[in-house]
Amino acid sequence: MPYDPNRHGPRRLIGPGLHARVQALVATVPPGAVTTYGDVAQALGGRQFARHVGFALAALPSLSPLPWWRVVAAGGWLSLPAPARRRQARRLEADGVAVLGDRVRDFERRRHVFAG
């Protein structure tokens, strides 16, 4: 049976300004909590935008006040390339979030739930 992307639900377009909306959402994740690319995408209208959540964060200026380090991959894994991944882990530890290997400890408990 051929793969049918539409079996996962109707296409949903969320309109322009995706990056700005991603950044607005990420800004609401409090210290001590983490979220995932997929969760942010879900809050924007669909998991299919998870990839663009990553793009939006990658586009941040290096001096951005946005807490980009609180966004991790599905399952609580750190998915950044090695050098940046270490910086992310250090930032999380500064938040009081323990990182074991490449994974957030107690991920499910730390997971932030977006309102709405």
Place this chain on the structure above:
DNA sequence: CGGCTGACGACCT
């Protein structure tokens, strides 16, 4: 204007 290319995730073979 057009092609390229990035911090993803779910499901398929």
Place this chain on the structure above:
DNA sequence: GAGGTCGCCAGCC
């Protein structure tokens, strides 16, 4: 378990 397909934004050349 590894690897491919698909969704589809924004900035840069």
